[in-house]
Amino acid sequence: MAMAMARKENFDERGFEVDEERIQRLKAQLLDTPQKLDIQRIEVLMESYRETEGLPHLIRRAKFFEKLMxxxxxxxxxxxxVGSMAAFPMGIYAHPEWNIDWMKKDVKAVSHLGDVTISDEDKKLFEEVIAYWDGKTLNDRSNKKFEEMYGFSPLPPQVAGLFYNFTSWPNGAGLANYHKVLTKGVGGIIKDVEERLKALPLSNVDAANEKRxxxxAVHTELRTVIHWAHRYAELAKDMAAKEKNPERVKELLEIAEICEWVPENTPRSFREAVQSLFFTHTALQIEQVGCGTSLGYMGQILEPFYQKDKQAGLITxxxxxxxxxxxxxxxxEMGYYFGQEFQKANSADMGQTISIGGITSDxxxxxxxxxxxxLDAQIALRNIQPTFALFYHDNLKEDFLSKAVDLVRTGVGQPQFMNTNIMVQRLLDQYRADGITLAEARRGAVAGCVTTAPNGATSHHLEGSHCIAKALEFALNDGKDPLTGQQIGPKTGAAESFATYEDLYEAFREQMQYGTELVRNHGRIGCMMSEEYLPVPLRSSLLDGCIENGKACWAGGAKYSTAVHIIxxxxxxxxxxxxVKKLVFEDKKLTMGELMKALEANFEGYEKIKKMCLNAPKHGNDDDEMTALVRKVYDDYLVSYYRAGPCYLGKKGKPDAYSKSAHNLHGAVTGALPCGREARRALTDGxxxxxxxxxxNGPTALANSAAQAQDAAAFTSNHLNMKFHPATLEGGAGTRNLLSIVKGYMDKGGSHVQFNCVDSDTLKDAQAHPEKYRDLVVRVAGFSAYFIHLDKGVQDEVIRRTELKFH
Structure with a gap:
């Protein structure tokens, strides 16, 4: 069916045919085309930075963006x-201004769609890049500043796995105000900036000059986005002039007309709105790629354009x-690479989350x-990106929830179900001092993977990923890391010196406080360095408050600001x-010395002790005492977090409780633990x-435990993974059972839950024969991934997850 049968105001929608074979070819291109590093960004970066030495960093970044685009x-x-980050399909960018350590090593590069090809010719440029950026990257500057301020290097704690720094890859996530682009056009935003520029008094010494x-910088980047779109229009016209197929000529000319109009102007059709949003989103990723540029309620902001066309008979x-x-x-298609550590911690996830459902401002x-x-599009495609977050409430329609379960059944691990009520409580508490309204809190959405924030108005700085299990490991080893032998934490006593469980717990709390302060101090320095050296004018222009305040987002210009501190x-x-409490102090089945010997040996030769540790109480079985202990650790972590002070911008902040795939990174450098987990294995997800x-004890017991194990509103995120055999979710009964779990979990205070619908035997076979499973998708944490491209540590952890069934 032709899409358009009538003229619209100032625009002739020429139409297209639905061609599912074309979709399959484009999807095959995703899976079949090898990923390759697009070196052009690095080449332009080097040229631009040499040309702009001495200029303010806002201007340097704007001029670099302009030159690249x-x-x-x-x-x-x-x-x-149309539109892409790289110059060719499946091309990815690297960002040496953040981190060049990976360039110094001859390592295998892996991104979200598999191995990344870096040619020998491209690697020749690395030497020039290293010579220029060594000591000047964000990571280098942050580590140096930390050592100057605190008198010791932050590198040993990082190597030991206490934390993963967020200064070695692009900083920040968020929810840009795409609605503003669709209702004002980039041209309208430029007019606003120009009016503010004209109103500024001439000055070289005060805040007026900083605003100028x-x-x-914003003006330069916004104009550049329009110019970039016009370049696509010219390319499409050039291709049309050479094309022999009249249908393709028509198609290319239509693309050209659309690109000449959006994103500069407000869209005149649904298709133009989609193209305008994608241009904007891609430009943000080009300015600063990184996990977490989410799309908010994309469907709901596109809805008016769709309904207008639908009612006019212009679209089906x-x-x-x-x-x-x-x-x-x-x-x-979008991807990036920042080294093997980054791959372990993030699995190259892009965090392009679309929020659906939810409630209106009233x-x-x-x-x-x-x-x-x-949902229909994702059910058909089964993509790993974008990913979906369904904001659950009791007034959602049954057919909408059933369709969401249909997506779960595809095995892609989407959507994640979010508790709207918890999100509203969380945002009202965190941003009360900034004047957030109930209407704004109701429209909060997912920013990144699972974090929630006010939509279109929140700047997300990053502090780091903190491993709490290391605090206990240090407490058991008098502050030493057992795998490296280095003294990382304070001396809190040898394990054998603890006369009571309370003595151990107090040592753990001291180690946790020390680690929290170290990680947050390093993170605040990283935020400071980001503000000074790597500002983001375009992102700032699309966050409410920045243009009004005349200040970039990293400098506090956004209406709301937070700092992502993951635990x-x-x-x-x-x-x-x-x-330890049960086996050593209550039942006295072990001495602390015996337990420590077993841990040091990674349980080899101590199989009986390992079995005792595995059989000790565990979270997830609706055990009130165990649930209370998990809750206590989380509550005590909140105390240590707030004792460590506010975030870089002086805001209250809240810690984030989720894992990405950092549970794999941290686990790889963590020794055996008293819970029975072996050394160097991934920690528990979520x-x-x-x-x-x-x-x-089954899915209901797990959901009950998880719902009460954390004050979810006290953290910016919460994260529960559940894994079901596909047969368990079949038919109407499967739908009802799954939605019953969701409702029960939400009613009891749970904030987030997502489901893997996959057979463990299939995963094991995929690990052994990856060539047969190139499109097998699993849910890892707040993201989905192609199983065969995951680090083996993550693969093993997903396989080991309990395969739940309804009884």
Whole structure:
């Protein structure tokens, strides 16, 4: 069916045919085309930085962005949606201004779609890059400043796994105000900036000059986005002039007309709105790629354009889903690389989350028709990106929830179910001092993987990922890391010196406080360095408050600001504390010395002790005492977090409780634990998930435990993974059972839950024969990934997760 049969105001929608074979070709291109490093960004970076020495960093970054967008290679493939980060399909960028350590090593590069090819010719440039950036990257500057301020290097604690720094890859996530682009156009935003520039008094010494520099940088980048879109229009016209197929000529000319109009102007059709949003999103990723540039309620902001076209007879549901599929393929194409540690910690996840469902600013169900169509597109494609977050409340329609379960059944681990009520409580508490309203809190959305924030108005600085299990490990080893032998934490006494469980717990709390302060101090320095050296004018222009305040987001210009401080390993810690308490201090089946010998030997030759540790109480079995212990660790962590002070911008902040795949990174450098976990194995995923294989009382028991194991509103996120055999979720009964788990969990205070619907035997076979499973998707943490491209530590952890069934 042709998409358009009539003229629209100032625009002739020429139409297209729904062609599912084209979708399959584009999807195959994703999976079949090898990922390759696009070296052009690095080349332009080097040229631009040499040309702009001495200029303010806001201007340097703007001029670099301008130069890159004017020179970067472009391509138009079969997709009706155009735009890309790289100059060719499946190309990825690297960002040496953050980190060059990986360039110094001859390592295998892996991104979200597999191995990354870096040619020998490209590697020749690395020497020049290293010579220029060594000592000047954000990571180098942050580590040096930390050592100057605190008198010791932050590197040994990082190597030991106490924390993973967030200064070695692009800083910050967030929810840009895409709605502003769709309702004002980039041209309208430029007019606003120009008016503010004209109103500024001339000055070289005060805040007016700082505003002028900011506005000039924003103006440059916004104009550059328009120029970049026009470059696509010219490319499409050039291709049309050479094309022999009249249908393709028509298609290319339509692409050219759309690119000449958006994102500069407000869209005149649904298709233009989709293209405008994608141009904006891609430009943000080009300015600063990184996990966490999420899309908010994308379907709901596109809904008016869809409904207008639909009512005019210009589009059908099938045609809208067709465009959305193309959009999703474009989203999944985006990737990046920052070294092997980054791959272990993040699995190259992009965090392009779309929020669906939820409530309006006046508390009514906000679900749009496009939210249904978004689900339809993902059910058909089964992509790893974008990912979906369904904001659950009791007034959601049954058919919408059933469609969400249909997506779960595909095995892609989407959508994640979020508790709208908890999110509202969380945002009202965190941003009360900044004047947040109930209406704003109701429209909060997922920023990144699972973190929630006010939509379109929140700047996300990053502090680091903190492993709480290391605090217990240090407490058992008098502050030493058992794997490196280095003294990392304070001396709190040898394990054998603890006369009571309370003595051990106090040593653990002291180690936790020390680690929290160290990680947060390093993170605050990283935020400071980001503000000074790597500002983001374009991102700032699309966060409410920055243009109004004349200040970039890293400098506090956004209406709301937070700092992402991730903690993982709490469940491993609580399980280990419970084991020591029971086996050593209550039942006295072991002495502390015997337990420590078993841990030092990684349980080799101590199989009986390992079995005792594994059989000790575990989180996830609806055990009130065990649940209370997990809750106590989380509550005590909050105390240590706030004792460590506010975030870089002086805001209250809240810690984030989730894992990404950092539970694999931290686990790889953590020794054996009293919970029975062996050394160097991935820690427990999420924040309230069960240690793999330890939740033996079924899904309801796990959900009950998880719902009460953490004050979810006190953290910016919460994270529960559950894994079901596909047969368990079949049919109407499977749908009812799963939604019953979700409702029960939410009613009891749970904040987040997501489901893997996959057979463990299939995963094991995929690990052994990856060539047969190139499109097998699993849910890891707040993201989905192709199983065969995951680090083996993550693969093993997903396989070990308990396969739940309804009884």
């Amino acid at each position: 004017k020179e970067k290679g472009l391509y138009v493939d079969e997709s009706l949606i 520099v900011f506005y000039e 549901k099938e045609e809208a889903v067709y465009l959305l599929k193309m959009l999703f393929i474009k989203f999944q 508390g009514k169900d906000a679900t749009a028709e496009l939210d249904y169509l978004l 993982c390993g709490v469940v491993d810690t609580a399980n280990s504390l419970a084991a 924040s309230v998930s069960a240690m793999p294989g330890s939740d033996t």
